[in-house]
Amino acid sequence: MDTHAPPALGTLHGVGVGPGAPDLMTLRAVNVLRAAAVVAIPRRNAYSQSVAWRIAEPSVGPVEGQERLFLHFPMTKDVSILRPAWDEAFGKIGERLVRGLDVAFITEGDPFVYSTFIYLLREAPTRWPGVKINIVPAVSSITAVPAATGVPLADGLERIAILPATYGVDDLTEVLTKFDTTILMKVSSVMPKVVEALEKTGLLHCATYVSKASTADERIVRDVQSIKNDHCDYFSMVVVSKKSRSGILVESASHAVDALAAGVSPEALNAAVVR
Numbered sequence: 001m002d003t004h005a006p007p008a009l010g011t012l013h014g015v016g017v018g019p020g021a022p023d024l025m026t027l028r029a030v031n032v033l034r035a036a037a038v039v040a041i042p043r044r045n046a047y048s049q050s051v052a053w054r055i056a057e058p059s060v061g062p063v064e065g066q067e068r069l070f071l072h073f074p075m076t077k078d079v080s081i082l083r084p085a086w087d088e089a090f091g092k093i094g095e096r097l098v099r100g101l102d103v104a105f106i107t108e109g110d111p112f113v114y115s116t117f118i119y120l121l122r123e124a125p126t127r128w129p130g131v132k133i134n135i136v137p138a139v140s141s142i143t144a145v146p147a148a149t150g151v152p153l154a155d156g157l158e159r160i161a162i163l164p165a166t167y168g169v170d171d172l173t174e175v176l177t178k179f180d181t182t183i184l185m186k187v188s189s190v191m192p193k194v195v196e197a198l199e200k201t202g203l204l205h206c207a208t209y210v211s212k213a214s215t216a217d218e219r220i221v222r223d224v225q226s227i228k229n230d231h232c233d234y235f236s237m238v239v240v241s242k243k244s245r246s247g248i249l250v251e252s253a254s255h256a257v258d259a260l261a262a263g264v265s266p267e268a269l270n271a272a273v274v275r
């Protein structure tokens, strides 16, 4: 036996810890986080708290011998700042993986919805060929927010659009017109433009602003015009629910598909079914 062979690579886990309420974490997330040798915890800088760790810590608790590895991921779109920070953080994760240690990287919400883990996932096979990856899905803000407002995300024929608003809302009017439900994530810096698009499309009454959904600090604002110029929370979202063609009964679904294929408009079809 070759006693000098390097240890097998550890597994890299991407673990979603949910939208904020600790009891919305999954059992799997808790189990994986308790079993990992290293928990990788992203935060904005050395002085800020990690939102994801604040959610997870009460359920994970102390684990003997486990390393809690705090990593810095600056909040900026400037690649010249991001790239070196990511390289340093990913390098620290790699040092542990090559020593055979399992690393669990935590993310707020779900790891596959606008999360830093996605960049790590993309680079992992090149950085550490053969590394095993395990994803632990979670309750996303995309489902936590409708639960807070009491307005279903979609049913029947309804279509959903999801936009990272901070990267541009120039086509918002068009999106609002085409989709039944529009979710605007990362909305805080573009609220004035969002409200303008809602005014233009006559959909102000369909919009709701929610910040910190599922937490004790949750805030729901149904009159979004009233907060147009406010400094909104980073963990906030605007959901626009038109609900003009919900109500297709499950039993009618196959008839609906046939009718749509035959050219019947969704509006005509919806008007024809019993609500």
Ligand SMILES: C[S@@+](CC[C@H](N)C(=O)[O-])C[C@H]1O[C@@H](n2cnc3c(N)ncnc32)[C@H](O)[C@@H]1O
Binding pocket: 019, 020, 107, 108, 109, 110, 111, 112, 113, 114, 115, 139, 140, 141, 142, 144, 145, 184, 185, 186, 187, 210, 211, 212, 213, 214, 234, 235, 236, 237
């Ligand atoms: C970087 S993305 C992370 C999304 C996360 N991975 C998820 O699945 O919800 C951050 C954005 O998600 C939304 N968000 C996350 N948690 C939220 C919450 N508890 N309430 C409202 N919006 C939230 C906000 O739009 C925020 O700007």
